[in-house]
């Protein structure tokens with residue numbers, strides 16, 4: 001009697017497993033079908049560089065030796081880009097770190113200017129990483145903008161704050177950012193947007209030409225030159241000097257950048273060496289080994305304090321006045 005009950009139970013269980021298995025197989029097939037349709041659909045409409053990028057012959061620095069575009073005002077057709085992304089809706093993420101006195105000095109201006117100029121008309125999530133939640137300013141954002149605030153641990157030295165950024169970025173990309181946005185930018189907080197910073201800046205892996213060095217021969221730029229550092233770039237090598245105040249790409253690409261830079265930084269720490277420009281040196285090493293797919297002209301990160309007689313009428317983002325003496329003291 002007892003045996004028979006057990007056998008019936010077992011048979012029922014097997015039946016259940018079989019049903020589940022069938023259902024599972026069925027649903028996978030359905031998913032595959034949908035996926036195929038979707039990928040065919042997007043491939044046919046993929047935006048090509050030649051659809052929107054039109055550098056004129058007289059313009060310098062619009063192309064790299066590996067054929068990545070260098071985006072300047074006047075090289076792109078905004079209308080084509082807007083039309084394309086009206087059909088292919090995207091969300092763009094923007095991470096910004098605010099610690100110590102940087103919070104009160106810069107955060108509000110950075111966010112309210114981003115609200116106005118960064119990806120205007122498109123969905124944006126601003127990720128604020130802050131070491132004191134109670135000092136997060138209240139900022140009224142416009143439509144299509146969301147802000148997410150996270151508390152981070154305090155580091156003692158500003159060099160460590162700047163280097164540990166890579167660790168925090170990678171953790172947040174893994175945990176949630178990769179599911180929430182199509183493209184991600186990481187920016188320094190001590191900057192202010194003053195012009196449209198739009199779709200022309202989006203790409204798989206985006207690097208920013210440094211305003212001080214973009215015309216310089218790579219022999220002259222401040223790469224790390226000590227062979228003991230992971231950030232080492234031999235004299236005569238390298239393409240451009242990139243600014244760590246702005247970098248971006250797809251979330252997976254940003255994750256790779258952050259992880260590789262962090263690896264270099266940690267190995268250097270183990271060997272008691274610190275690269276000359278900290279995380280920026282490691283970022284330059286990364287982009288030396290893995291060429292960015294898009295470069296942004298200095299108009300996308302300008303310094304009015306060091307213009308050297310140069311005038312660009314279409315600055316989109318500039319460095320706020322820096323007061324390192326007071327600000328780099330951690331309170």
Ligand SMILES: *[C@@H]1O[C@H](CO)[C@@H](O)[C@H](O)[C@H]1NC(C)=O
Nearest residue numbers: 056057058059060061062215
């Ligand atoms: C391009 O570079 C050349 C040589 O450096 C310079 O003479 C010329 O003025 C530059 N043109 C522009 C538009 O900046």
Ligand SMILES: *[C@@H]1O[C@H](CO)[C@@H](O)[C@H](O)[C@H]1NC(C)=O
Nearest residue numbers: 055062063064065066067068
């Ligand atoms: C960019 O440079 C590469 C290599 O120097 C060249 O083959 C390519 O035609 C250039 N593209 C444009 C758009 O100028």
Ligand SMILES: *[C@@H]1O[C@H](CO)[C@@H](O)[C@H](O)[C@H]1NC(C)=O
Nearest residue numbers: 226227228229271272273274
């Ligand atoms: C490179 O860094 C190591 C470790 O800090 C140091 O001992 C060495 O002298 C440096 N080499 C040069 C050429 O500066």
